[in-house]
Amino acid sequence: MYLTQSLHRALQQEPDRIATIFGDRVRTVAESVDRIARLGGALRSLGVQAGDRVAFLGLNSDRYHEYLFAVPWIGGVVNPVNIRWSPAEIAYSLTDSGTRVLLVDEAFAKIVPALRDQVEHLQIAIFAGEGEVPDTAFGYEDLIAGSEAVEDTRTGGDALLGLFYTGGTTGHPKGVMVSHDNLVTSGLGSLATGQVVTHGGRILHAAPMFHMADIAMWTIGNLAGSTHVIIPTFTSAATLNAISEHHITDALLVPTMIQMLVDDPSGADIDLTSVEHFVYGASPISEALLDGARALFPTARFTQAYGMTELSPITTLLAPSDHDDPALTRATGRAVAHAEVRIVDPEGNEVPRGTIGEVVARGDHVMRGYWNKPEATADAVRDGWMHTGDGGYMDDRGYVFVVDRLKDMIITGGENVYSVEVENALAEHPAVAGCAVIGVPDTRWGERVHAVVVVHPGEKASPDGLREHCRERIASYKVPRSIEFVDALPMSGAGKILKRELRTPHWENTRVPG
Incomplete structure (x- = not known):
């Protein structure tokens, strides 16, 4: 399999779509295909050879779409850069x-x-x-206009x-090394479920296109003959307007983004x-x-996808019908067609159903390894x-429940506390807009259980009130012994809470137990 195959099929069957x-x-x-072939020619004229890495640092755009195809078109390797990193990390x-x-856009050209x-x-x-090309760079449109289209290497x-x-x-x-087979396998297996996109529909790209989650959605859309509607970055207003204006059928968002859409009063109109x-x-x-x-969104069906970059990335899906089953409220779904999933103990032995262990996955979607890190790959x-590092269990029907990152487990007084369980209890309080639970010395x-809480605007909450709320739902040793209130939680580009940033002030001068 090769990524650009979907381009050739689309060009053959519906060139005017x-x-x-x-x-x-x-x-x-x-x-689009003509521009991709010309961009490939331009990159080749600049000396890009098979296997060379070509990076993109920028917001979402149609040019990002062309880049993702043009680089493999000539046998190169894409390297999408996280726009939320510091210059040193980049x-x-x-x-x-x-x-x-x-490749860089106006938002990052200055660095x-x-x-x-x-x-x-x-x-x-x-x-x-957009705008004037800096003296130190080639112009994207100039390169396409001045280059001949080259043949696809079909790498x-x-x-x-x-x-x-x-x-x-x-x-x-x-650097996670993902092959053509890895990404296309994940895309085909996910598409086969019928739970992700509409064939011939319109996909909205509001999540960052550098991230594997959106690239997976992009890949599935290419296989399904979708139109890609792209906005530079997520805001609730831009997303709602794009959905309405362009009659979006499919979208990928994280729950924090969905919450912002629900909270935006303009959505009602x-x-x-x-x-x-x-x-x-x-x-x-x-x-x-x-x-x-x-x-x-009264016509929408909701599907949860679980995986990681190393799994290209989709491994389980929680189907729309599963969302109506109260027993599956915290499930991440069941293995998709291309994946095999197990829960194992530290020695790699599968554990009985309902027992917490590590979530592992196998299949042609598993990465080739970490770039220049053979020891990390072997581990x-x-x-x-693929050992995900996620702690979880599987029920008798094969549904996977992820309880926490194994490294995020809190050991307090000899008892294991999974932060997700405490977070779920806190989240049921009507005043809590967001929360994260960590272990602090x-x-x-x-270690003690420590909660960091964001309260809805106009609402009030007290540590004692939240603790009493939790005691009604979880064991006393799991109830947060300390609670702090913040205006916002630190988030990654993928919409995940950066617990390391929350832990650092508590642990930086303290030896970690054990």
Whole structure:
């Protein structure tokens, strides 16, 4: 399998179908493929050879779509850069990957000189934004206009498609090596469920396109003959307007984004009935939020996707019908067709149903490994099984329930506390808009359960009141012994709470127990 195959099929069968919509720019399949082939020719003229890494640092755009196809078109390797990283983190990923060519838009062009100083291999910058082209960069549109279209190399199979750097919440980020087979397998297996996109529909790209979650949705859309409607970045207003204006059928968002849509009062005055599929991930959706989202999007079916970059990324899906089963409120779904999932003990032995262990997965969607990190690869992938680091259990029907990152488990007074369970209890309090539970040092208990809470505007909550609320739902040793209130929780580009940032002030001068 090769990523660009879907382009050739689309060009053969429906060349006049709209491929991308970005602002006022609307391009057909034929126009898009021609530009992709010309961009491939331009990159080749700049010296990009098979296997070379080409990075993109920018907001969502139709040019991002073209980049994701043009680089593999000539046998290159995409390296989408996390736009939320600091310049030092960006420089690390470019250096580690040996990236020579960087595409950048107007939002990030100003840091290119500093990146050139820090990244030895970085030789060429291409300005893929709007407005005047900087003197130090080639112009994206100039390159396409001045280049001949080249033939697709049809690189595929186990060949490296992309380096997708993990968030780097612990130490330096790792480059996840994803092959063509990895990504297309995940896309086909997910598409086969019929729970993700509408064939021939319109997909909204509001989540960041550098992230594997959105790239997975993009891949599935290409296989399904979708039109890609792209907005630069997520805001509730832009997202609601795009859904209404372009009659969006499918979207990928994280629950925090869905909450912002539900909370936006303008949604009540907009026609949102075109939406058929909402795919979400990063965390389960609360019952209250699901009710609010269903009221706002009455025609939509909600599907939860679970996985990780190393799994390209989809491994389980919680189907729309599963969302009506009270027993599955906290489930992440069942294995998709391309994946095998188990729950294992530290020795790799499968544990009985209902027993907490580590979630592992196997299949052709498992990454090739970590770039230049053979030891980390050997630790993560053992006998073909990707060890996710997530603690969870499986019920008798094969549904997976993720309870926590194993490293996030809190050991207090000899008892294991999974923070997700405490967070679920807190989230049921009507005043709580968001929360995160971590372990912090405690002279008596080793660690104590500590909650960081965001309260809805206009609502009030007290530590004692929240603790009493939790005692009605969970064991006393799981109830937070300390609670702090903040205006917002630190979030990653994927919409996940960065617990490491919450822990650091508590642990930076303290030895971790054990």
